[in-house]
Amino acid sequence: MSFTYDPPPRFTENQTPLSEETYAELRAIAARYPEGRSGLLPMLHLVQSVEGRVTPEGIEACAEVLDISAADVSGVATFYTMYKRKPVGDYLVGVCTNTLCAVMGGDLILERLKDHLEVGNDETTADGKVTLEHIECNAACDYAPVMMVNWEFMDNQTPESAIQAVDDLRAGKDVHSTRGPKLCTWKQAERVLAGYSDNLADEGPAAGPSSLVGLAIAREKGWTAPEGAARAQSGNSAGQAARGADGSHEAERQDTEGAIHRSDADLKHEDDTHTKGEKND
Ligand code: FES
Numbered sequence: 514m515s516f517t518y519d520p521p522p523r524f525t526e527n528q529t530p531l532s533e534e535t536y537a538e539l540r541a542i543a544a545r546y547p548e549g550r551s552g553l554l555p556m557l558h559l560v561q562s563v564e565g566r567v568t569p570e571g572i573e574a575c576a577e578v579l580d581i582s583a584a585d586v587s588g589v590a591t592f593y594t595m596y597k598r599k600p601v602g603d604y605l606v607g608v609c610t611n612t613l614c615a616v617m618g619g620d621l622i623l624e625r626l627k628d629h630l631e632v633g634n635d636e637t638t639a640d641g642k643v644t645l646e647h648i649e650c651n652a653a654c655d656y657a658p659v660m661m662v663n664w665e666f667m668d669n670q671t672p673e674s675a676i677q678a679v680d681d682l683r684a685g686k687d688v689h690s691t692r693g694p695k696l697c698t699w700k701q702a703e704r705v706l707a708g709y710s711d712n713l714a715d716e717g718p719a720a721g722p723s724s725l726v727g728l729a730i731a732r733e734k735g736w737t738a739p740e741g742a743a744r745a746q747s748g749n750s751a752g753q754a755a756r757g758a759d760g761s762h763e764a765e766r767q768d769t770e771g772a773i774h775r776s777d778a779d780l781k782h783e784d785d786t787h788t789k790g791e792k793n794d
Pocket residue numbers: 609610611612613614615649650651652653654657659
């Protein structure tokens with residue numbers, strides 16, 4: 514039996530060098546963090562906002578700004594599914610096909626969209642407008658089946674509403690997220706993910722009725738949150754008192770050592786119990 518290996522698509526094609534303005538923004542993102550490398554994720558989003566995907570030039574630029582290897586950057590860029598190696602259309606349409614959405618109609622929506630757009634999974638329409646992909650749970654199960662357009666929620670979809678949405682987007686009409694602002698292009702959304710606000714965060718409803726059912730029931734019943742926060746606060750005060758009036762940490766040190774010894778004793782007890790259990794087996 515012989516095996517063939519299909520290498521993943523390479524970052525190819527003719528790319529123009531990133532502009533000085535983009536380099537300046539990459540440096541500005543890195544400078545937001547005590548360790549510049551922490552800025553790599555938003556930097557890659559910035560690359561996508563300019564290039565439409567993560568290009569070799571984008572990888573080299575991030576590596577140069579952060580003084581790390583291109584392999585380090587590439588390892589991150591190829592790990593997360595939000596970073597794309599192939600060009601993405603103006604609208605990245607993701608249909609959730611995880612369990613709840615799937616049984617509520619997600620599978621059917623994806624199939625209908627494939628037929629309607631004449632694309633397969635992770636493919637872009639001929640006009641470059643829509644890239645279709647199936648996605649994992651977006652923590653919006655209370656609105657299943659869910660579709661995402663450029664990471665904005667389109668809740669409680671049907672095959673008909675999903676087709677209408679992509680048709681409107683391709684026709685250049687305004688389409689609004691069900692819990693957010695008017696949909697922008699993928700590149701614009703990527704710029705927001707890079708940390709450059711479009712000041713639309715407060716546009717549209719933040720939480721819909723389905724997410725607030727628990728709160729409504731709690732209010733109706735007079736339920737309140739457990740007093741964990743208050744206990745933590747009083748525990749903190751006790752700890753501060755234990756430090757002593759002179760501000761020394763001797764009492765705190767003794768407390769810590771006592772806790773370590775107790776932990777050791779607990780572990781030994783668990784170990785003994787475990788060993789006994791094994792012997793009894
Ligand atoms: S299963 Fe689709 S959002 Fe959770």
